[in-house]
Amino acid sequence: MPDLGRDYxxxxxxxxxxxxxGADAAGVARFNQPTDLRIIRVPCSGRVDxxxxxxxxxxxxxxxxxxxxxxxxxxxxxxxxxxxRRLELLRRFLPIIGIDEGRFEYVWVSASEGSxxxxxxxxxxxxxxxLGHIPRMAETARTLCALEGMLGASSAQPxxxxxxxxGRQPRHDALLHMDDxxxxxxxx
Amino acid sequence: xxxxxxxxxxxxxxxxxxxxxxxxxPNVDFVLGYGRGFxxxxxxxxxxxxxxxxxxxxxxxxxxxxxxxxLYGLRGKRLGVVVKGCDSRSIVQLLQERLWERxxxxxxxLPCEGVIDLAKLRVTMDIASVKAVRFxxxxxxxxxVLTLPEGERELPSAGLLADKCLRCxxxxxxxxxxxxxxxxxxxxxxxxYADLAALEKLSTQERFDFWKRQMGRCIRCYxxxxxxxxxVCKHVCLADSREPHWLSAEATLQEKWLFQxxxxxxxxxxxxxxxxCQRSCPMGxxxxxxxxxxxxxxxxLFNYQAGVSLEAVPPLHTFLMEEDRIKDRxxxx
Numbered sequence: 001m002p003d004l005g006r007d008y009x010x011x012x013x014x015x016x017x018x019x020x021x022g023a024d025a026a027g028v029a030r031f032n033q034p035t036d037l038r039i040i041r042v043p044c045s046g047r048v049d050x051x052x053x054x055x056x057x058x059x060x061x062x063x064x065x066x067x068x069x070x071x072x073x074x075x076x077x078x079x080x081x082x083x084x085r086r087l088e089l090l091r092r093f094l095p096i097i098g099i100d101e102g103r104f105e106y107v108w109v110s111a112s113e114g115s116x117x118x119x120x121x122x123x124x125x126x127x128x129x130x131l132g133h134i135p136r137m138a139e140t141a142r143t144l145c146a147l148e149g150m151l152g153a154s155s156a157q158p159x160x161x162x163x164x165x166x167g168r169q170p171r172h173d174a175l176l177h178m179d180d181x182x183x184x185x186x187x188x
Numbered sequence: 189x190x191x192x193x194x195x196x197x198x199x200x201x202x203x204x205x206x207x208x209x210x211x212x213x214p215n216v217d218f219v220l221g222y223g224r225g226f227x228x229x230x231x232x233x234x235x236x237x238x239x240x241x242x243x244x245x246x247x248x249x250x251x252x253x254x255x256x257x258x259l260y261g262l263r264g265k266r267l268g269v270v271v272k273g274c275d276s277r278s279i280v281q282l283l284q285e286r287l288w289e290r291x292x293x294x295x296x297x298l299p300c301e302g303v304i305d306l307a308k309l310r311v312t313m314d315i316a317s318v319k320a321v322r323f324x325x326x327x328x329x330x331x332x333v334l335t336l337p338e339g340e341r342e343l344p345s346a347g348l349l350a351d352k353c354l355r356c357x358x359x360x361x362x363x364x365x366x367x368x369x370x371x372x373x374x375x376x377x378x379x380x381y382a383d384l385a386a387l388e389k390l391s392t393q394e395r396f397d398f399w400k401r402q403m404g405r406c407i408r409c410y411x412x413x414x415x416x417x418x419x420v421c422k423h424v425c426l427a428d429s430r431e432p433h434w435l436s437a438e439a440t441l442q443e444k445w446l447f448q449x450x451x452x453x454x455x456x457x458x459x460x461x462x463x464x465c466q467r468s469c470p471m472g473x474x475x476x477x478x479x480x481x482x483x484x485x486x487x488x489l490f491n492y493q494a495g496v497s498l499e500a501v502p503p504l505h506t507f508l509m510e511e512d513r514i515k516d517r518x519x520x521x
Binding site for chain 2: 050051054055058059071072078081082084085086088089090092093095096097098099100108135136137138
């Protein structure tokens with residue numbers, strides 16, 4: 001397996017009845033899976049408000065995967081059928097706001113489909129890795145500092161401002177408000 | 189003072205409007221209509237409570253506001269409201285969502301040829317210096333005569349028409365109790381979503397940077413929300429709520445942007461593209477693009493347009509077991 005599982009943040013919204021069970025089955029079967037995915041268990045894919053996805057993507061998640069029961073198999077009969085319409089609309093909406101549509105995917109995985117789950121996660125993670133990190137509305141403090149040459153290399157806390165070996169970009173939240181001023185200056 | 193001489197805005201029509209409103213006044217608490225605003229280019233909403241107020245009513249291409257916006261806050265009253273064709277779609281949507289009762293509403297519908305977009309005028313002159321406005325001929329192919337300190341200036345009115353009027357398919361109110369004036373043929377071009385296509389030509393990263401620049405101007409005044417006729421949960425808006433805490437009070441681009449995305453998502457299948465959000469934006473951010481994107485996809489996916497039919501089922505309130513236009517995502521891989 002290539003360099004998976006480092007630095008990328010992928011959020012998975014999994015329905016309690018099928019996909020969460022499917023992910024569990026994949027674990028029990030000891031399949032080798034990428035570790036980028038953070039799973040959030042929801043009662044039903046119909047519970048997934050498109051705002052969950054939007055908030056995750058805009059807050060810095062590199063990808064979002066929603067997974068529920070196969071159509072006709074919903075524990076609540078029709079939750080995933082409403083979800084399908086909503087999520088499809090969201091998927092088509094994302095490009096206009098400048099987010100690659102590949103960063104969001106919704107799939108159907110049943111509780112017994114452990115190997116299918118493994119395939120889904122691996123493929124989705126590969127795709128996110130090929131897309132790279134998601135662009136941020138607010139630049140990270142590191143980029144800001146590099147541009148402004150404000151703090152330069154801090155020998156006291158070198159890893160605070162510089163990419164470590166993995167290319168991870170550390171953030172310093174106290175400095176994030178400065179991004180706005182930079183944006184305004186850029187915009188003029 | 190502005191005066192009008194085009195066919196659709198004949199003095200007869202405003203007389204008829206006043207007479208119809210006068211006849212309904214005993215049955216309603218008040219009627220919302222258009223009056224002259226603080227200068228000849230601006231109209232303002234007025235409430236007509238007695239016959240004395242009737243003289244304040246006007247209707248001309250400066251009447252840009254969507255008066256349906258005020259309706260939801262006035263629930264429980266029995267109201268009359270003056271609407272153009274586009275505004276009537278907001279009314280249809282409010283009725284469809286049962287946010288207003290039909291029997292408590294008297295609609296005075298005015299077939300409308302188009303309204304002007306002051307933003308288009310503002311790029312050519314200082315609109316504060318305009319002393320008087322006169323519309324000659326139809327708004328579509330006539331002219332606007334502006335009285336400026338240095339003299340009169342004529343402009344073809346077609347160049348000042350609001351974008352929504354250029355693609356208007358519903359110049360005649362879709363719902364009305366009193367239709368004032370003759371119905372007119374739709375003159376708008378078929379909507380090709382050229383504005384979206386221009387944005388789509390850019391790369392994803394360029395599009396993202398476009399919005400970054402645009403949203404950098406946002407002052408978070410929420411005028412877009414307050415001007416939206418269908419943003420009806422203003423008192424419990426997620427933008428203000430602490431629990432759940434969707435948006436923080438931080439003035440970061442991310443919060444501003446998330447609000448706009450939320451607005452678009454909450455209007456999916458409801459937005460009638462009246463354009464009030466964009467018109468009311470003091471910073472000139474093209475936020476209608478987001479709603480138009482959503483509407484284009486809704487049309488393609490579900491062949492649905494909001495605010496056109498009272499009986500239509502909103503596409504996100506229903507489903508088909510087998511969706512015609514949605515490929516099964518699970519089988520793609």
